[in-house]
Amino acid sequence: MSWQRVRGHEALVRAFQRVIRRGRLAHAYLFTGPQGVGKKLFATELAKTLLCEVAESRLEACDVCPSCVQVEAGTHPDFFCVGRPEDALEFPIDVMRDLCQRFSLKSARGRGKVVVLDDADDLNEESANCFLKTLEEPPPRSVLILIGSSPDRQLPTIVSRCQVVNFAPLPSADVADLLRAGGVEDNALIELLLPLSEGSPGVARALSEPALWEFRSALLEGLTAAHVDSVELSRQWTRFVEEAGKESAAQRRRASLCLGLLLSFLQDALRLSLGAAPRLIDPLQQQAVRALAERLDADRILALMERCLEADFHIDRRVQLVLVLEALMDALGQRIG
Amino acid sequence: MAKQKAPLAVPAETPAPEGYTVLARRYRPQHFAELVGQEHVARALENALKSNRVAHAYLFTGARGVGKTSTARILAKALNCEHGPTTQPCDECAICKSIASGEDVDVLEIDGASNNGVERVRELRANVQYRPSRARYKIYIIDEVHMLTVAAFNALLKTLEEPPPHVKFIFATTEVQKIPITILSRCQRFDFAGIGTAPIKDRLREIVQNEGMQADDEALDMIARRAGGSMRDAQSLLDQLLAFGSDRLTADQVHALLGTAGDDRVVELATAVLEHDAKRALDLLAALAGRSLQLGELLDQLMAYWRDLMVVRCTGAEAPDLSVPSRHRESLLKQANALGLETILAGLDILNGARARLRNSNHGRLLVEMALVRLARLEDLIPVSQLVQSLAQGISAGTVPAPSAARMVAPPEGLKKKLTAPGENGTHAQPLALTSDSLPEVWQRVLISVGPLFASQLDKCNVPAIFGPNTLVIRFAAGYDKEREFCQAPDRLKKVEEALQKTTGRPWTVRVEAGGSAANAAPTASVVPPREAENSLVRARRQREEAENEPLIKRALEVLGAQLVRVDEGFNTAPAPAPVANRPPIPAPEEVGDGEEA
Numbered sequence: 001m002s003w004q005r006v007r008g009h010e011a012l013v014r015a016f017q018r019v020i021r022r023g024r025l026a027h028a029y030l031f032t033g034p035q036g037v038g039k040k041l042f043a044t045e046l047a048k049t050l051l052c053e054v055a056e057s058r059l060e061a062c063d064v065c066p067s068c069v070q071v072e073a074g075t076h077p078d079f080f081c082v083g084r085p086e087d088a089l090e091f092p093i094d095v096m097r098d099l100c101q102r103f104s105l106k107s108a109r110g111r112g113k114v115v116v117l118d119d120a121d122d123l124n125e126e127s128a129n130c131f132l133k134t135l136e137e138p139p140p141r142s143v144l145i146l147i148g149s150s151p152d153r154q155l156p157t158i159v160s161r162c163q164v165v166n167f168a169p170l171p172s173a174d175v176a177d178l179l180r181a182g183g184v185e186d187n188a189l190i191e192l193l194l195p196l197s198e199g200s201p202g203v204a205r206a207l208s209e210p211a212l213w214e215f216r217s218a219l220l221e222g223l224t225a226a227h228v229d230s231v232e233l234s235r236q237w238t239r240f241v242e243e244a245g246k247e248s249a250a251q252r253r254r255a256s257l258c259l260g261l262l263l264s265f266l267q268d269a270l271r272l273s274l275g276a277a278p279r280l281i282d283p284l285q286q287q288a289v290r291a292l293a294e295r296l297d298a299d300r301i302l303a304l305m306e307r308c309l310e311a312d313f314h315i316d317r318r319v320q321l322v323l324v325l326e327a328l329m330d331a332l333g334q335r336i337g
Numbered sequence: 338m339a340k341q342k343a344p345l346a347v348p349a350e351t352p353a354p355e356g357y358t359v360l361a362r363r364y365r366p367q368h369f370a371e372l373v374g375q376e377h378v379a380r381a382l383e384n385a386l387k388s389n390r391v392a393h394a395y396l397f398t399g400a401r402g403v404g405k406t407s408t409a410r411i412l413a414k415a416l417n418c419e420h421g422p423t424t425q426p427c428d429e430c431a432i433c434k435s436i437a438s439g440e441d442v443d444v445l446e447i448d449g450a451s452n453n454g455v456e457r458v459r460e461l462r463a464n465v466q467y468r469p470s471r472a473r474y475k476i477y478i479i480d481e482v483h484m485l486t487v488a489a490f491n492a493l494l495k496t497l498e499e500p501p502p503h504v505k506f507i508f509a510t511t512e513v514q515k516i517p518i519t520i521l522s523r524c525q526r527f528d529f530a531g532i533g534t535a536p537i538k539d540r541l542r543e544i545v546q547n548e549g550m551q552a553d554d555e556a557l558d559m560i561a562r563r564a565g566g567s568m569r570d571a572q573s574l575l576d577q578l579l580a581f582g583s584d585r586l587t588a589d590q591v592h593a594l595l596g597t598a599g600d601d602r603v604v605e606l607a608t609a610v611l612e613h614d615a616k617r618a619l620d621l622l623a624a625l626a627g628r629s630l631q632l633g634e635l636l637d638q639l640m641a642y643w644r645d646l647m648v649v650r651c652t653g654a655e656a657p658d659l660s661v662p663s664r665h666r667e668s669l670l671k672q673a674n675a676l677g678l679e680t681i682l683a684g685l686d687i688l689n690g691a692r693a694r695l696r697n698s699n700h701g702r703l704l705v706e707m708a709l710v711r712l713a714r715l716e717d718l719i720p721v722s723q724l725v726q727s728l729a730q731g732i733s734a735g736t737v738p739a740p741s742a743a744r745m746v747a748p749p750e751g752l753k754k755k756l757t758a759p760g761e762n763g764t765h766a767q768p769l770a771l772t773s774d775s776l777p778e779v780w781q782r783v784l785i786s787v788g789p790l791f792a793s794q795l796d797k798c799n800v801p802a803i804f805g806p807n808t809l810v811i812r813f814a815a816g817y818d819k820e821r822e823f824c825q826a827p828d829r830l831k832k833v834e835e836a837l838q839k840t841t842g843r844p845w846t847v848r849v850e851a852g853g854s855a856a857n858a859a860p861t862a863s864v865v866p867p868r869e870a871e872n873s874l875v876r877a878r879r880q881r882e883e884a885e886n887e888p889l890i891k892r893a894l895e896v897l898g899a900q901l902v903r904v905d906e907g908f909n910t911a912p913a914p915a916p917v918a919n920r921p922p923i924p925a926p927e928e929v930g931d932g933e934e935a
Contacts, residue, residue: 015581024580026359026573032631097451112356129450129484137439141356152633152696157511160401160570161361163577166596166631198626198702256699263703270710276616298615298714302707312699 003049003060006042007178007201008170016046017059025050026163027138030120030146030154033167036202040118042167043145047071047079047114050143067109077108083118086249089318090124100134103142112141120148120158128155135161169199184208195279196264206257215240216261220288223336224295230333234326241321248321255325256315263308269293270301292336300335307331360579361572364544366407367428367437369415373540373568374532375404381527382408383424386415391422392525394497394506396482398513399529402569405509408529409478410436412507413444417472432472443469444476449510450484458485458492465496465504475504482508483515490517497523531566534558540568541575545586550579552586559591562660596631603638604665606709611672615713619706632701636692636708642669643688647681649673679720687711728896771841773803779840786836790898791829794820808846809837815851823900825849880904 003013019025031039048061048071061068070076082099084091099115107113123131135144135158151159170178172194178201179190189208197204215236222233237258244254265285268278272293278286292301311328315321366372369379378397385391395412397405414426414436426433435441447461461477469475479485485493497506497520508524510516538561545552560578564571574594582590592599598606602625609617625635641660648656650673661669673681691708695701771779780801784792797813797820804810811833813821823829830847837845884890884904893899 019580022580023357024576025357026576026580027356028359100451126450126484129481130448130453132450132481133448137362140358150631150633150695150701156567157401160567160573163573163580165577166594169626260700263700267703267706270706271616271619274615274619274710276619298710302710305703305707309694309698309700309704313697316697316699 003045006038006045008174009038009042009167012042012165012167020049020059025143027142028135028144028146028162030148030151030159030162030164031167032148032150032164034169034198034200034203035149036197036200036205037167037170038201039147039167040116043116043147044071044081046145047116047143050114051076051079051109051111053109053111067111078111078113079116080113081116081118084122089122091119091122091127093124093127093130096123096127096130100131103134104139106139107141112143113139114142115144117144117146120146121150121153123154123158125155128158132157132161170201171199175199175201175204179204179208182208189213192282196261206253207261211240211243212254212257212261215258216265217284219258219262220265220284223332224288224291228333228337230329230337233333234329237325237329238322241325248318251321252315252318255321256312259308259312259315263305263312265289266292266301266305266308269296270298270305273298273301295336304332304335307335359573360544360548360576361402361569364540364572365410366404367411367414368426369411369424372404372408372411373536375408375529378408378527378529382412382415386422386424389422391416391505393500393504394524395508396513396516396521396524396526397507397509397529398526399511400531400565400567401511402564402567402572403529403532404568405511405529406478406480408527409480409507409509410439410444413441413476413478413505416474416476416505417441417443422473441472443472443474444478446478446480448481449479449508450481453484453486453489455486455488455492458489462492462496466501468503473503476507477504478507478509480509481511483510483512487517490520494519494523532568533566534561537561537564537566537568537571541571544572544575545579548579550586551584553588555588556586556591559588563591563595595634597634598625598630598638600662600665603635603642604661604668607639607642608668608672610709610712611676613713615710618709618713622706622709626702632705633692633695636688636695636705640685640688640692643681643685645669646673646676647678647685650676650678650681677719680715683715684712687715725896769841771803771809771837771843771845776801776803779837782840783833783836786839787832788898791824791832794823794898794900795833798824804848807844808848811847811849813849813851818851819900819902821849821851877904 006013031043033039045061048063048068049059051067051071052061053065053067054062061071063069063072067076071079074081080099080102082095085095099117103113103115138144146154146158146162148154151164175194175197176190179193182201182205184190184193184205189210192213193204193207196207218236219233222229222236237255240258241251241255244250264279265288268285268289269292271278272289273296278289296304307328311324314324369383372379395409397408399405411426414421414428414433415424416422417432417436418426419430419432420427428434428437432441432443436444439446465475467475500506506524508516508520513521513526513528538557541557541560542552545557556578560571560574564574578586578590578594581594591597602621606618606621606625609621626632638660645656645659645661646669648659649670659666659669687708691704695704698704769775769779769782784796787795795811797817798811799814801809801811811824813824824833830849833847834845837847881901881904885894885901890899890901894901
């Protein structure tokens with residue numbers, strides 16, 4: 001019933017049902033996998049199943065008992081879902097302390113407690129450390145689920161206390177279905193998104209914005225023109241990014257989406273210059289990729305990618321966007337032109 | 338003082354309703370004898386207990402999951418047991434039981450990371466003076482003590498040095514380098530070693546038996562290896578496998594759970610890379626990435642493979658402790674012997690760099706692809722020292738030992754042909770009178786006798802012209818300023834003059850001029866900078882002279898025929914930058930560093 005909302009992770013659902021049946025549910029899990037493959041949805045479903053009060057369906061939430069309804073509404077007293085606040089760079093220690101404090105109290109509805117900790121990638125040293133004791137020996141019948149992109153991003157002391165559950169990318173068919181369900185009707189666009197999303201419906205959805213693709217065309221044309229006008233390109237990029245709204249988080253997200261498209265373009269150019277088949281089937285990109293691969297050898301393309309990754313790092317680290325984009329375009333212009 | 342830890346579940350075998358307690362907690366050692374891999378600590382503490390010399394402050398350090406907290410609890414039990422102090426706590430009295438579950442009133446287990454402020458320590462200081470409520474000692478176990486603030490540490494100093502006789506402190510941390518020296522000097526420090534693979538595996542086997550499950554030896558071996566010396570890592574992993582897997586634990590299940598590629602696939606990928614087949618490497622990676630592959634794990638596996646290459650290259654095939662399964666040893670040996678050690682090390686650098694950056698990158702797949710392409714395009718390298726040595730010995734560059742290296746050190750093809758062709762006549766050919774007709778041939782011989790490095794620069798000029806009696810003018814076109822400057826140096830001119838004299842039997846004067854090829858144009862603006870620019874360049878020029886006089890650079894200029902391309906703003910004669918050899922100017926600045934390959 002309720003597990004049906006979770007797409008593409010049927011093997012994991014069965015595995016967890018087996019775990020519950022065997023009575024071997026651990027108290028700490030670290031869910032890892034690419035962004036947007038449904039880790040949080042899965043964690044919430046699992047929490048609902050664990051807290052569900054209809055005893056017979058222990059392996060599946062009933063969706064009707066008060067507990068299920070409360071989890072769904074986000075008001076369950078024993079279910080905590082915390083994440084990094086939107087405007088914060090890292091996970092603040094106050095949030096963690098507060099969580100540990102509330103977590104140490106007895107379960108209100110008597111079926112134990114479940115914590116879903118999103119954005120575990122952004123735990124800083126302090127907040128991660130203050131969590132260690134709770135993570136190792138929480139009160140009985142409680143479950144902590146950390147959600148992050150990779151165990152590499154966690155302290156070894158955190159990973160050592162958790163069972164790491166890896167979420168695989170979704171098959172293309174599932175991603176396409178989810179996109180259609182999400183209101184993306186253009187089949188050509190979906191075809192284009194599938195290889196780029198690398199099996200993540202979340203990423204595909206973020207990329208499905210038509211404006212992004214228009215900008216990409218301008219960018220590719222600009223970069224493969226006879227003379228690369230880096231000033232104009234960075235101006236266009238900045239303008240496009242600023243259209244995302246006044247909040248810097250939204251602007252950064254958009255900038256890094258564009259950068260992702262640029263990187264995938266370079267990736268294809270690299271593949272082509274090495275004799276491998278490029279992945280995208282978009283004619284515009286094909287043309288641009290061929291033009292670039294003719295102009296630059298693999299070493300140069302690698303250097304361009306290196307520069308883009310650096311810019312991506314800067315965007316992540318909250319360097320002023322205008323500076324990042326101008327510097328990037330200037331460097332690319334010099335190297336291509 | 339600070340919150341006491343939340344009560345623990347008493348080890349319970351009954352599943353569902355009571356909740357399940359993970360293996361790592363259920364199989365926590367309860368006696369000194371059960372501590373795996375920490376025999377040295379156990380013995381020291383037991384001796385201290387026996388001789389009644391237990392210190393008032395201990396610091397336990399070591400990696401995660403090696404038994405620090407467990408040892409602290411055992412020590413607390415040993416000190417406070419109703420039948421103690423003893424090296425063998427009874428585990429039956431009320432005190433032992435409550436300590437084991439972490440809820441004893443006199444053993445305060447404090448989470449140093451959440452209670453790290455100075456006000457918490459003040460609270461602790463206020464409570465230290467009160468006697469324990471029922472046991473012999475009041476024992477403070479502070480875990481993750483490295484997270485205490487500086488103020489908190491300092492507030493603790495006096496108490497830590499001279500606590501009341503009924504108080505013992507036990508600190509545990511993974512990061513001892515963060516503890517102030519003043520704290521360290523007041524504690525007895527015990528370093529917990531990483532646990533070897535074999536003891537971990539033995540312990541895992543015991544646990545599997547105890548749990549009534551079955552496991553393949555290979556699977557346990559993989560878990561133990563993967564745990565990296567941490568017992569808790571191994572136990573967490575085993576727990577997960579027992580929960581998720583089928584009734585019998587196999588190696589395949591471990592691979593599937595960890596998202597690691599099978600050994601055969603890693604070897605296949607490494608072979609593609611070593612055969613310089615970037616295309617196949619990318620295709621293999623794409624095939625692997627389809628099935629929930631962990632990129633970090635893949636890089637780790639590749640790094641292990643390269644490490645094996647390095648070890649085998651250094652010590653031969655009998656090297657112990659290789660991660661590659663024995664069926665691949667032969668091909669490993671072959672690959673290692675085909676590579677230079679420098680190349681293997683450079684490969685490790687590439688992998689290591691990618692691994693480090695993977696941590697903070699949103700484009701992991703891309704990073705791995707880039708690393709693979711770089712590895713596949715890695716040319717065979719020869720150590721610089723060897724290169725310099727061979728140059729110093731006057732061996733012609735083409736005969737440097739490593740055969741594959743010839744490509745990198747040999748002069749450009751065309752030049753080489755020109756150099757060797759007349760050489761067949763012997764270098765002591767008949768003196769040749771220099772006339773406008775014989776000029777090309779004479780020039781070729783001069784090029785040969787000045788040596789390949791200088792010749793490659795000299796050859797950039799237009800064919801020289803005879804200018805008046807006994808004077809030869811060498812003209813460089815406008816684009817060859819660097820070559821012109823290089824040849825203009827007096828000692829180099831002298832070398833050309835000597836060569837000319839040897840070839841023609843007569844003394845000649847040589848002049849170097851700048852000028853266009855066809856029109857014999859006057860020096861252009863780019864050759865002679867305008868006066869104002871010259872003024873602003875005075876400083877740069879002085880720096881340049883300083884750099885040229887730096888012994889290391891001087892030697893490089895002489896031996897390698899290198900040429901100073903650029904002196905950085907902050908140049909200071911102590912650490913000399915690598916001189917850049919005679920190559921055409923390079924557009925990308927970061928490439929300038931690798932100039933010595935000339």
